[in-house]
């Protein structure tokens with residue numbers, strides 16, 4: 606048992622999918638995993654372990670934002686020996702090349718969070734980066750499944766409501782979209798020498814105001830989940 610997860614040692618697989626939303630964790634467990642068992646209800650941050658294609662996979666809700674995912678990622682790695690962490694989250698499109706329902710694989714995660722400065726001090730602008738073997742596996746999985754995926758730099762923003770940020774400049778420098786956790790996940794994976802990747806689905810477009818319907822969200826969420834699960838099992842030792 607860790608501070609925020611009530612699982613026993615061995616209850617959590619070495620590969621874990623990480624949605625922000627606890628109900629998405631439940632949806633993934635109930636619709637994609639065989640024989641899922643729930644190992645965590647602390648704070649309703651549901652966690653499940655089941656089998657996908659015969660291999661153990663867990664799914665743990667992380668909540669919203671860098672402070673919250675940092676708690677779950679740290680406890681999963683340090684207390685439960687998790688080695689592969691796959692965020693499955695929603696993302697607001699920013700680039701004109703990105704459309705709602707697209708799947709985005711986060712090659713790197715720019716951030717306005719103070720975690721970089723708090724970790725390295727001033728003067729170092731560390732670039733949180735995905736694990737290359739997982740990135741490659743996710744891209745190959747998306748091709749195999751015929752789910753087009755865009756790969757690139759995303760923004761992990763500290764604030765959902767943020768009027769001050771210069772979004773156009775970030776778009777000009779190649780940022781595809783904005784979410785709120787991946788930079789911390791990549792930073793912690795580097796710190797603890799484990800592997801991490803963010804696979805995201807574009808739920809809305811921040812610049813155009815376009816939204817997805819509930820049905821479209823379900824389909825595009827399923828695409829993201831399939832890519833993440835295929836990545837989980839293809840990179841399992």
Ligand SMILES: O=P(O)(O)O[C@H]1O[C@H](CO)[C@@H](O)[C@H]1O
Nearest residue numbers: 624625626669694695784785
């Ligand atoms: O859909 P999830 O995984 O929660 O991710 C995105 O949605 C939340 C904001 O609505 C933030 O957590 C953001 O990163």
Ligand SMILES: O=c1cc[nH]c(=O)[nH]1
Nearest residue numbers: 695696697783784785
């Ligand atoms: O952080 C997020 C996630 C989804 N959509 C947004 O606009 N922002």
